Amino acid sequence: MVKVLPHKHCVVCGKAVEPDKSYCSDKCEDQLKKDQRRQRMFFLMLFGILIIMILFSLLSAPKG
Ligand SMILES: [Zn+2]
Numbered sequence: 001m002v003k004v005l006p007h008k009h010c011v012v013c014g015k016a017v018e019p020d021k022s023y024c025s026d027k028c029e030d031q032l033k034k035d036q037r038r039q040r041m042f043f044l045m046l047f048g049i050l051i052i053m054i055l056f057s058l059l060s061a062p063k064g
Helices: 028-061
Strands: none
Touching: none
16 A cells, blocks of 8 residues: 655645645745735625625615
8 A cells, every 4th residue: 555645735736735835835825825815806896896786776776
């Protein structure tokens, strides 16, 4: 039986890395941080649009 050393894969490029690491290099860490920032911005934007749409539908709803 072949014993497999415990390892993880780089979350960015998929290369095998040490178990206590999530990326193979600083470059990949940088890339991940950039992606996360972009994702957060995207969700904030989506959330903002949703709020605006709810506000508009509340304001334009017929009363009575
Ligand atoms: Zn990598």
